[in-house]
Amino acid sequence: MTPQLTDRQATTRAAPASGTHAAASRKRWPGRARRDFFTFLALALPNLLLIAVFTYLPLLNNIYYSTLNWTLGSASATVVGMENYVTFFTSADAGKVLGTTAVFTAVTVGGSMVLGLLVALALNSKVRGTTFARSAVFAPYVLSGVGVGLVWLFIFDPGYGVLAWILRGLGQQSPQWINDPRLSLVMVLVVYVWKNLGYCAVVFLAGLQSLPQDVMEAASLDGASSYRRFVSITLPLLSPTTFFLLITTMLSSLQAFDLIRIMTPLGSGTSTLIYEAYLQAFGAYNRAGYSAAISVVLFAILLVITVIQLRFVERKVHYS
Template structure:
């Protein structure tokens, strides 16, 4: 019986006109055709989904950026119907002028202090909020609330507190027999005042992000360290801080970009930029203040964009190497 079956298969395979079994080459060819059709379909779906977003980004981000770079090469007074092409003269004027050092220095001090202060204090607050005690939910909401408030409203409230004439702080100091510092009139104190308010407003953002990072730390590692005799400080410095490096890296980028672009608090609390003229606020004053130098203001904006780009690239290139993702 076995012999007959074998002969039957052999005869049917050798019968003229019988269909030949599919070869591997033909299967691969048909698979390529099917994959190509599927790839084309996926590509068109991608275009349908991505093109509207890319069009919006190109229209409202890249096109204004290119226009601003072009305007920075013009000697143009805001509102004037004509402008003169001056090339890089606006940049030369900015970097060789007396205000460049002050503006860049103020920007550096404001950014470094606000970023460092927000992250350090945010981590400490997150450690306190990570405790399982009654009232932590309310405390978390209270800490995060200033971050979502309007910068204009926050600036007006704190301006009423710091005002040396009729402010709340001045009233308290007079009750103690002390004179209120000239927060608004003194350039150095004005910068300190704005830094304090900016850190207070953005403290909740860093605290909430760090809190999420603390709650995602592996418990088995912390318990093993506790069994080995490591106290709370050693566990925090040797385990929690390295494991929080992705969170720290994320906050470092976002808070630094935000601080370099801080505008609303500075505009409300120090309208004339008395000691608080960062790059973005100096660009505003040059264009919409008493000067109306739109081309010069555009060149300052381009300098700020270049600084933002360089800082982001350096962070992604060098700082990310020290981040532990596992």
């Protein structure tokens, strides 16, 4: 038979349990943790609000605009659902725009990283003048894209450009860099790689200087050649740096705009997704809804590429 407790006994026995629960709660959430949490909110909440207002809210608005048949500047719009997306993917220019985007991204990312690594290897030596050389290599990256585009446009101009003057002195005719769509893409690729390889070189140089020298010295004592040390030791240890550069340069290339806008205003042969969206909204068409749909396609591509890189490519990264 279960004994019956009086009200006072029940209260007496329940009090320690309640006190134990309160003590455990205080132990799980001490005063210092609460202060740290509210300090974190005070510091992070304004930034999170700014990101939400200026990044995620425009993104949601853009997705909504992509479902509209809306002419820029018009006070009215018609909801058309997925019609803008269907129009883009079934248009004759879709393949050309996507192909140009793929070529531009692959060449600029690959060229910047390969040349940047070679420059970093050259600068990773203790000789006189390396500090000046590092500054000179990195300088184009921090320059204005508009200024860089104007200078290189003067160089490539087939009529009065510096390159045309040099070729005429050699008895050669200057190619029509600006008027030929295929050469226009080559021109922009050269300038974009030149502008961004300094960034890759500096990041790779930082990675090279952080490598464990004892491993290199041990491999050298074992008779490993410079090429073998580079392939078997340096490249695997540089994989975190390479992975970081792969993500940042790819995202940057997919969003490249200023050089394309300055050097090829009409986008002849250089219409990437982001520039096509600009032309559709602010060019002769004023198709704001259609432009928003192209922007959403670009966002989806960026999201998929980032997820793939973080999920699969990072597995092959070797962290020391």
